[in-house]
Amino acid sequence: DVKVTQSSRYLVKRTGEKVFLECVQDMDHENMFWYRQDPGLGLRLIYFSYDVKMKEKGDIPEGYSVSREKKERFSLILESASTNQTSMYLCASSSGGMETQYFGPGTRLLVL
Amino acid sequence: QKEVEQNSGPLSVPEGAIASLNCTYSDRVSQSFFWYRQYSGKSPELIMSIYSNGDKEDGRFTAQLNKASQYVSLLIRDSQPSDSATYLCAVDTGTASKLTFGTGTRLQVTL
Numbered sequence: 210d211v212k213v214t215q216s217s218r219y220l221v222k223r224t225g226e227k228v229f230l231e232c233v234q235d236m237d238h239e240n241m242f243w244y245r246q247d248p249g250l251g252l253r254l255i256y257f258s259y260d261v262k263m264k265e266k267g268d269i270p271e272g273y274s275v276s277r278e279k280k281e282r283f284s285l286i287l288e289s290a291s292t293n294q295t296s297m298y299l300c301a302s303s304s305g306g307m308e309t310q311y312f313g314p315g316t317r318l319l320v321l
Numbered sequence: 322q323k324e325v326e327q328n329s330g331p332l333s334v335p336e337g338a339i340a341s342l343n344c345t346y347s348d349r350v351s352q353s354f355f356w357y358r359q360y361s362g363k364s365p366e367l368i369m370s371i372y373s374n375g376d377k378e379d380g381r382f383t384a385q386l387n388k389a390s391q392y393v394s395l396l397i398r399d400s401q402p403s404d405s406a407t408y409l410c411a412v413d414t415g416t417a418s419k420l421t422f423g424t425g426t427r428l429q430v431t432l
Binding site: 251305 | 353364
């Protein structure tokens, strides 16, 4: 079974703080993704990576950066958290060339 | 902008009935189609994938694909209260394993 884990289920941060969200997958998948999910807006892609040290912007990359130093780990960084980044953050992974994505449990982030 | 459209619902069906969920997509080059189920407060889980025109059955679930009309549907037979969830349709973008997701249809199965 594919297992995707995320570092926190719930997180509360203050405006201006630097926030790290970590995602780890154990299936040697090449592709990893970060989404945010908001009511009425669905899943929106922030960044994705198809290889170590490779990253591509998704649909809403502003205010975020990512890091992928190891194949199994993909980090999302909020350089200076803002209240409009309060959301559910979902990490997913997929095998190279296959589109089926497997999701982690999600991190619900509240920025005060 | 490639789009995937779903009726947000809620779609309410009685227990034991067939639930029919529909999805349309705009990009004709899409080749892979997925249905995910998402319970409230949880992450999406894959329940069906379909790649060819026609029907694909898995237990109580049947996915139907019509590429000419650009729609994909999910039928749930003998609906159970545990099927109450939001169902997300996802379509490949033809680029680097990326998917475009619909906003989901909320299904309520009533006793």
